[in-house]
Amino acid sequence: MTSAAAEQVSPKTLRKVIVAAAIGNFVEWFDFAVYGFLATTIAQQFFPSGDASVALLKTFAVFAVAFAFRPLGGIFFGMLGDRIGRKRTLAMTILLMAGATPLIGLLPTYAAIGVMAPVLLSLIRCAQGFSAGGEYAGACAYLMEHAPDDRRAWYGSFIPVSTFAAFASAAVVAYALEASLSAEAMGSWGWRLPFLIAAPLGLVGLYLRWRLDETPAFQAVTQQHAVAHSPLRDTFRDHGKAICCLGAFISLTTLSFYMFTTYFATYLQVAGGLGRATALLVSLIALIFAALICPLAGLYSDRVGRRMTVASACVLLIVVVYPAFLMASSGSFTASILGVLLLAIGAVLCNVVTAALLSETFPTRTRYTASAITYNMAYTLFGGTAPLMATWLISTTGSNLSPAFYLIAIALLALAGGLALRETSRISLHDIPTGNVSSSASKLIGLAK
Secondary structure: OHHHHOOOOOHHHHHHHHHHHHHHHHHHHHHHHHHOOOOOHHHHHHOOOOOOOHHHHHHHHHHHHHHHHHHHHHHHHHHHHHOHHHHHHHHHHHHHHHHHHHHHOOOHHHHOOOOHHHHHHHHHHHHHHHHHHOHHHHHHHHHOOOHHHHHHHHOOHHHHHHHHHHHHHHHHHHHHHHHHHOHHHHHHHHHHHHHHHHHHHHHHHHHHHOOOOOHHHHHHHHHHHOOOOOHHHHHHHHHHHHHHHHHHHHHHHHHHHHHHHHHHHHHHHHOOOOHHHHHHHHHHHHHHHHHHHHHHHHHHHHHHOOOHHHHHHHHHHHHHHHHHHHHHOOOHHHHHHHHHHHHHHHHHHHHHHHHHHHHHHHOHHHHHHHHHHHHHHHHHHHHHHHHHHHHHHHHHHHOOOOOHHEEEEEEHHHHHHHHHHHOOOOOOOOOOOOOOOOOOHHHHHHHHO
């Protein structure tokens, strides 16, 4: 089956594929965002302590546990997806996520069962992180393997749309609950509601995914009896260089994403002196803006190519990150919005081109495994540590602008890694050269060794 087969997928089917791929990603990120937004309430319910800061640290430690399990989930579901197919594997990931997330909303608190409450919370977060490890890369592969070659970034952009929409929805839900409920009601049952929402959403996603067919690319591989018997071994043997180069670029994707979605709300309060409600409103505006411009970033990437998009994203972030943080620390509502929107444009470009590169960089028989490993390792190393690194840099240097220089340093690393990849915007996903690193980059890597 050639790339023409992918182009013959009907627009109606492509719309169904977009919804089925995006809804699982939405559930995944909605849960992560809600947990962060309700961290102070969760801390009171599961980690009662005389010191509120200690309780909050324990809550975020459990948050970090989920990141630690993402690479394991990526390896497990990636290998499974390259053996039995994308459709069945993605049905498993959303089923696990949709089953685990509502359990948080049903958990007894520390007051009811004592130390077992935080233990059970940690176990559930592990299950969520494990399932999330197989979700994003698999959803990208499933969508990209249906999309026509010349519009993959545009179709793939709806995966990042669902990510930003999930964070925006979580912010709205958290703000609405805190604004409408008393502190007593919020602590008693209000905080449970967002987690329970995941159950019906997940079941809808499972239904949609189960009704769709396997991707044309994977069907072609199975017809040729070319399914990898050892996806993990084949991945590291044949694509180690590509994993390193793409991973270097995704480090900027994850860092810029968490800087403006998770950390910036805190930065606006600490450095800018804005109130919690105002900081949340600024973040919400930025998230909605990011979701709206994702398709435009996809169109741009399909027109100019992946390498030019990589260069544009890196250079843009290098140029705007310092003024963005400077405006955010000014204490001005208008300046804060402008600063976070500048940061959002670079983060969107990174996320959209990453969604395409995850599938275009690796061949069909090991695509799920290789992309899941690359994506989750980068997100664990640079995403989960982003708020911690930013806070540590400010406390160590005494400068509120030090996180901007950290992001610039990572952007330079990402630029080198991203430009070492081949141009892949028009290639067929059914015929990808092994390694997929430019010859010049291969020589440089060989010399470095």
